[in-house]
Amino acid sequence: MKATTPFLATLAAVVLAGCGSTSVNTVERAQPIGERHLVSDKRVIADRSLDSAVRIVGLSEGATPDGFIKVQVEVQNTGRWKKSFSYKVEWFDANGVLVDTPATTSISRQIEGREALFLTAVAPTATAKDFRFKFSGIPRRRGS
Numbered sequence: 001m002k003a004t005t006p007f008l009a010t011l012a013a014v015v016l017a018g019c020g021s022t023s024v025n026t027v028e029r030a031q032p033i034g035e036r037h038l039v040s041d042k043r044v045i046a047d048r049s050l051d052s053a054v055r056i057v058g059l060s061e062g063a064t065p066d067g068f069i070k071v072q073v074e075v076q077n078t079g080r081w082k083k084s085f086s087y088k089v090e091w092f093d094a095n096g097v098l099v100d101t102p103a104t105t106s107i108s109r110q111i112e113g114r115e116a117l118f119l120t121a122v123a124p125t126a127t128a129k130d131f132r133f134k135f136s137g138i139p140r141r142r143g144s
Contacts, residue, residue: 036058036060036072037061039071047136049137053078053085054111054135054137055076060072060073060074068123068125068126069123070120070121070123071089072121073118075111076114076115076116077112077116081113082110082111082112085111085138086107087107088104089133089134091104091131092129092131093127093130094127099127121133
């Protein structure tokens with residue numbers, strides 16, 4: 001009986017590991033060379049379940065070599081399971097008017113449990129001077 005105990009423990013560990021979501025380990029410099037230009041942000045939370053599942057960690061802004069605005073949002077899955085969400089970026093000119101572009105479509109993404117990732121967008125035109133990221137949850141299908 002004692003000989004089967006380690007086998008059963010190993011089998012249980014393998015089975016339980018297969019049932020969970022994939023987790024992500026990361027490694028990075030302790031003292032990063034590049035410094036992010038963090039931007040103060042204003043958040044409007046309409047979906048508390050999405051906010052608690054996919055949390056916005058920070059917002060950075062930069063520019064491309066051509067002078068176009070480049071923005072990056074860091075998001076983190078605060079849960080243990082993979083989450084699906086979508087986002088889109090709206091761009092505005094210097095007068096606060098929405099820049100009409102066919103590229104303003106929602107992009108679907110998935111994020112593993114406890115994972116952090118960066119979402120990057122570059123202004124579609126030089127007239128774009130400001131931006132807004134919009135996030136929405138993707139409802140689960142029945143039976144999944």
